[in-house]
Every structure is written in structure tokens, then in C-alpha cells.
Amino acid sequence: MAASTITERPVHRVENLVSDEDQHILNMTPDEARRRLLADDAARVLDIRGSFALVARDGERVRLARSLSRPLRYFLAKEAAGPLLVVADRIDAIHRxxxxxxxxxxFHPTYTRMVPAHHVTEIALVGCPDPNPRYTRFFTPAMATLPADLDLIGRRYVEAALAEIHTWLDAVPPEEPLGVLFSGGLDSGALLLCLHDALLQRQESPARLKAFTLSVAGGGADAAQARRFLRETGLEFLLEEIDGPADGLDPRDAVRAIEDYKPRDVECATVGLALLAGIRERYPAWSWLFDGDGGDENLKDYPIEENTELTIRSVVSNRMLYQEGWGVDAIKHSLTYSGGLSRGCVRGHAPARRYGFRLVSPYTSPNEIAVAEGIPFYAISSGSHERLYALKGEVLSRGIxxxxxxxxxxxxxxRFQHGAMENEAFDALFSGDTERYRGYFLAQYAPRA
Known part of the structure; x- marks a missing residue:
């Protein structure tokens, strides 16, 4: 990363570009959170509630940690006085x-490093050409501890989501409006019902709540599904449809926003940017949004057939596979990007950040993930893909x-990106070509003639 003349010595300078105002910590101050980050017991980081991306220094020790719902990156450069560690939530911020x-x-974008979710990353002595960080897990949920009782599992899962929502609502001023990025699907649907119920429990007006649904050029199946969902639940008054112009969607802009090139994340971010742009245009002062990100990962609702590296056994037997990827010690782990939702969180975080929203993803909280990891997936599915895919509907419907x-x-x-537009429009817009999207990203940093 830096020139080979660096010998091992302590980090000379640390520049943290993530301000305390960017932290959304619900139960303590940023200084208190940093003290926990420096504690001998890494598990104390688990006490930090909310959304955070922290760096703390104690002499020669520098520690970093983040929530699953947001990125945190670092880069090591060489100065005459010693190594310089730059910490930010974006690659372009480090570059600037x-x-x-x-x-x-x-600088090169691939020399930046992502702090993996659910780990304390420690840099004590920095050698050359790359830092040699030490990872200590602070969140290790037990697997398959619940009985194969779908009613019990559903109740525990929805109770955890509702508790997380209440924790966030405690931090939101009661006059602030609340939005849900809504398709009428299982995750956003259960989230909307929980938010509505939480407001009633708190004797607050549900009129402050809206369900925002995107329809590109008047097409896509999500708008009709959202209307049907709200009609069946008696909540039609919450719906607000956002019409996104087809010429306003640009996958290259999504690549710039998320600083990544995985096709599914590029697609999701492309339509997410259109939805958020429409909300911001209509409501210039709106701040708080909730989404269902993390729900598919928790309940393992991804088509295994689309990934030749996966089997149902690997999906259900590897702790938090969809949240973290193969793990920090795996050969497949990307130092630049991390893995799983630890990498993919940018698909929601970056578009929301661009348009000035505070995005809350309750399903990504450790308490919710702990319930999900306790589900005996293999015992329930008996190795059947179809039973595994049906599980989320059973868990959420029984829990609600x-x-x-x-x-x-x-x-x-x-998927969100498929429901927002007609199939023909989707096929015309997205190539699904990882290398093409990677080229868009790297071209931003190519030397100019």
C-alpha cells in the first residue's frame, strides 16, 4: 500500500474523517462507545446500540469497529514522520x-481496507507494504439453539424487531415523520406493520408514517403489490407512490455511489437512488427512513442455485454466512470489501447518505440476528431448498x-429492482456484467492524460 522503505514502527498520525455527528448511537455518547472499543473485552462493543462507525486510539493501539448496516474503511500512507492511517466511510473521501x-x-482504491462487521480491527504496529490488522470478534451468536417450533421462532423474531424499532423511536423526536421503503414484500411489510403498531403502543399518531413505493415510468409489479398489501391490512392511507422516470436511472451513477460493482448491489442501488431522489424532491426536510435490509440474510432467503459456490449445507452450517461472507480468515474474504451484507450494506447506506436521510435497518441489529442464528434451519428444511425458501413467510406471518x-x-x-419496473426495462438497463461495473468504478481513479 505504501512504499517499501517503511519499516515497522507505530502509527504516527490517525485522521478520522467520520464525525461524531455521523454516529447514530442510541444508548451512550461517542466517547463512551470509544472507551468500550478500547476495553480488553471486545464483547463490550456489543453494548453499543444503534448505528456506528468508530475509531479509537490509545497510544500505539488503533481500534476500529462498525455496525453491519454501514461501512468503515481505512488506508495506510507513508509520511516522512511515519505511517499515516486515514479512516473514512467512503473510498472517495480517503482519496480526496x-x-x-x-x-x-x-493511492489506489483496491489498497483501501474495509473494517469487517462484528469484529474489532486492531492496528498496533504497521509494517510495509500493508498493515497487519488483528481481528477480534465481538458478536458470536449461538446457532440452532431454538426448537423447530415455527410459532415460537416467529414470535421471538418479531418481538426482537419490535423491540429494536422501539429503541430507535425513543431517539426520534415525536414530531419527525417516518418513512418505510416499501414494496409490499415480507420484510418491508412486516416492518411497516411493526412500526404502525409501535406508534399506537406509544400513543403517537400513525399519520406520521408513510410507505414509499417506487414505480419506474408507471411500470413494475411492486406498486400494485403495495396497494394490495395495504388494502388487505386496512392501511391504504399510508401509501405514497413515487414515480421514477426511466431516463433517471443510471447504473454507472449507482457504481459511483456505492463504490462497488457486484451486479445485484448495483441494481438495488440504482432503483434505490431513484426512490430516494423522488422522496427528497417531494419532501425536502424529511430525515428518517426505515428499510428491510438484512431480512433475506437473516432467514437465508436467497436462491442457492444462483451461486455455484453454495450448497444448502454450507448456507445453514456457516455462522452468519449471508451477513459476513466466508469470514475474515477465509481465502475468499475480500480485504477491500469484506463479504456478505458486511460488504453489501452500501446498497442502502450510500444512496441514503447522498440524499441526506437517516436510514434505519432493524433486521441488521445483533439482537435480531441472534434470534435468526438460533433457528435450526437444517432440521426445519431437511435439506430441501423449497422448505428453506418457504421459511421466511412462515416465520414472519406466524410472528406478526x-x-x-x-x-x-x-x-x-x-427483488426490489425487479419489482420497480417492467422486465423489458430492467433487461435494457442492467447488463449484469461484473467486469463492466468494475471498469466503471476503477475508471474514476485512472490517470488522466
């Missing part, structure tokens, strides 16, 4: 800082029925 310091020649006393409409699974 280095350019201002006169160190552009040391028991906890809220309501029926959750269940529709066939559809």
Missing part, C-alpha cells in the same frame, strides 16, 4: 484527503399474528 495532503501517488394480532399478506418473493 490524500490528494489534499499531496499523497495521490500512493402472535405479536401484533394481525395477518401478514404473503406474496411471491421478488
Amino acid at each position: 484527503f490524500l490528494a489534499a495532503e499531496g499523497y495521490t501517488n500512493q 399474528r402472535q405479536v401484533l394480532g394481525r395477518e401478514l399478506p404473503v406474496f411471491a418473493k421478488r
